[in-house]
Amino acid sequence: MSDDKYRHKWWGWGLEGIEYDMDARPSLWPWIRQKGELGDDPDLRPRVDLSEIRLPPARNTESLASALRMVVGDCNVRGDDDDRLVHCYGRSYRDVARLRAGIVDTAPDLVVYPGGHDDVVRIVELATQHGATLVPFGGGTNVAGCVERTAHDSRPGITLDMRRMNRLLAVDAQSRTADLEPGLFGPQIEEALAPHGLTLGHHPDSYIYSTLGGWLATRSAGTQSNVYGKIEDMVVGMTVVTPTGVIETRALPAASNGPDLNRLLVGSEGTFGVITRATMRVHAIPEYEDYRMLLFPTFQDGFAALHECVQCGYMPSLARLSDEAETEFMFAAKHPATGFQRWIEGPAKKLLKARGYGRPAALVLAFEGPRQLTLELRRGAMAIFKKHRTFDLGASPGESWKESRYDVPYLRDFMMDYGAIADSFETSTVWSNLMRLYETSNEALRRVIGDVTGFHGYIGSHISHLYETGACLYYTIAVRCREGSTPEEAIEQYSEIKRVATETFVSGGGALSHHHGVGYEHRPWIERELSERGLASLRQLKESLDPDGIMNPGGLLASEGPARIDGSD
């Protein structure tokens, strides 16, 4: 493929050859080993050799494959093991752990790379005629199981890899809209828009390896969602190919034309159809931006400061407040200081400690926009933060965070060599419930991690994605799996931790997910989230759009139980 630079290695995150640069962060590994109670054996949980992996045998798809080749050309219909393997799972801990252990019991029979809207129309027709299922696939970074075929389905399975559909179709600079194809990866979008002085402003943690189509299908949120909105807020028009026809919405700034079809299509996780075009709001590249890092004596102080700041109307473009545990991680993970900075670091730390910042909470903060307005926003915000006893570490650590923000997923692969279970869980809730949900979730995670692994592990959290009404609460955990576990047992331990996290969020007033999607991981809770009648109406809608159930049948709206929420099948 021409865009192989966006293809994950088969066993983990990111391109083959790119790994976490632990050498550049000498304090980190000792800290992690201690926190995650990991041993010193990098081969505790070695990954199998690629040659050992046995994919489930492909179904006979010869006539379907020939018909597909007529549409997209020979080289864009693939049935080789390499292609099947990189399209079988997303990139949750469960996914990566299974790949590393060679547990691959579901894979597409064919991977097809459409070149444009018309190809997709033909492919959906052919799939219908041949009784095959279709799973749209962007960058494959999803952590909720949205791109995985259910192993029970006897029908031929096609995964539709959208990466060839990576064109900027049109720009309307006067209206600040861009018509984009769904297979564009994050960096490709910004590269295409930059010559026009424009940006989409969407930077999720998966930015480098995820696509516009994937973001739309799962209601993604970027780091600057405070000002640019979640991906659903950015859509002005869409084209979606369903098995019963093409839905197309016109590119309008706003309308009163019945229920908003765009919002029905966004978040449908490939179960209604295939997105082939999206007209998106874009923005001028900000005239001025300011990234910095602040400290608060406690997470609670930082929470109070952010809450007041947002409610007083001083919304930062980015705010990511780490709790004390995650702040420790951030300081351990930083590149070592040199020269003057190193000389001053020791005394500065002592001073901070003496002032009550013994175990502080770090806030990464950004403002961006027209220079003077942005300066005024920052002034107002900083005045509020000062009341909450902030200590401004300045721009340098903020910039460092910005530069290394896409590195963390690589770290998980590194830790998994040592037998770690590591993943992230996220929710959102209203301000009045945020600290309560934080405490409850912390306690629930602490307990379940201890119960299932026998270790304490690391539990870190941050608040990000601010709204006037609330915010996202994001957890990262890392813990050694129970002594002597098989890979399957480690996955079972993960399943229980994941189940408790989700149950705690939903029963504690939080969202099932803020930006990771539903998939099969969160599907057991979807009825509680949407109400019985709400879920039923979406299922009925799916039935009308996709009467044969060929679109992502194991996904969001599947009526059967989850395929492998318990790690077995």
Next chain:
Amino acid sequence: MSDDKYRHKWWGWGLEGIEYDMDARPSLWPWIRQKGELGDDPDLRPRVDLSEIRLPPARNTESLASALRMVVGDCNVRGDDDDRLVHCYGRSYRDVARLRAGIVDTAPDLVVYPGGHDDVVRIVELATQHGATLVPFGGGTNVAGCVERTAHDSRPGITLDMRRMNRLLAVDAQSRTADLEPGLFGPQIEEALAPHGLTLGHHPDSYIYSTLGGWLATRSAGTQSNVYGKIEDMVVGMTVVTPTGVIETRALPAASNGPDLNRLLVGSEGTFGVITRATMRVHAIPEYEDYRMLLFPTFQDGFAALHECVQCGYMPSLARLSDEAETEFMFAAKHPATGFQRWIEGPAKKLLKARGYGRPAALVLAFEGPRQLTLELRRGAMAIFKKHRTFDLGASPGESWKESRYDVPYLRDFMMDYGAIADSFETSTVWSNLMRLYETSNEALRRVIGDVTGFHGYIGSHISHLYETGACLYYTIAVRCREGSTPEEAIEQYSEIKRVATETFVSGGGALSHHHGVGYEHRPWIERELSERGLASLRQLKESLDPDGIMNPGGLLASEGPARIDGSD
């Protein structure tokens, strides 16, 4: 009813006894008479006497009515002519013209006033059992036909007047959310929130006589939508009673839990079910606000100024740029100056004319929020406006506009005595298409008005509701109907003008409606707006939620042709 102060007079806009204060605006009537080419006979088109109106005979609903009385009490099930009459139509020109002429061939058989969610659940059950239809009714201000029963339906018809459901159920000041019942009128919402220091910030032109439920059902926009969003942007959770069960969404700041059900329910115009609760985003009452009026030498200058302002990131909370014709109307409609202001007005006008503001375009402009940030926003915006040759008329005319902004609908009633056809048409489009659509629509309206009435009439327009991608374009027209027309003929002339306006908007790249809804007026264009498959999917969804088709069967998703788009039936 306890809230009769929000009930329209049977023949027009607003409370019985409140009429347009023409005496206070001595320049207006001569100006209108000239522009609208109206004669001097206030009885050219007199309204019939209430006693002459014959409603269609009510169907026999005795057993249904008794069952309903058991639910809501005797006084909340009404079948008298007064109640039936004020619930038969909305308040478009077509509606008011029919009422004044005594053309009433459809009316509910029963008007029911539920007292809460549980009442609604029981009423929907009873309607289903008795084969009756239900039309939810808020303030009855709709101009697209959303609250009108189709005359062809032989089933008993209930209109559900929601005004008793007017409670603020809960406030979460920390999270800035409020749980509101749908029957709250605009002023009731603000009265309920004010003691908490909060505001919803939603002020459509119909504010005094329209309800939250109506706003949600039709995707309303308030004057400050630039910063607070349209009503759909304000929803965090909802409860909707459908014939097949209750859909309830949880109050979450944001989520990734499949397609956004809130956005499916908002804009459904009573065809899916009855809204019984909405959790809405609310805001602190702004610390500082600044309303003012500016002039531009031309509408084109004002357009360019607004476009630059928005795209540079200086979004005003309100901006309403009138074209030259509407500006003339605004100046004619203003209260006469007194004292010093009067003394200075003459020379000021001469000076303006000498400087090129001979036929200017007026911009009503507001900024609101935290004081310093708002001042900076205003400073940035004014700097841009100055480049576009603005002349700042200061706060006084801005404040006057704010005070009299809800008066215009009364003016229509006044003019109709003189035989005027008068209404408003609105759309939205992207910035790059806005001035082109403005020119095209002006020309199309000019031509059709001349063709069907034989007069030139008044055509005024403004740009409002700004987005980074575009804005709303709003037309007001007033013209004398063709000499010697019967009321039916005048309505036919209106129908043709309305048809041409909508066709021009849709074929010219504009939205079918920006905030007035679809109803039967806009339904002929809905398939072009949503695509064939998009519309079909909404119809299928309706079929699953409302298999007997009892919810507002003449509305948005009706499959038959429009009931009376041509003025006949």
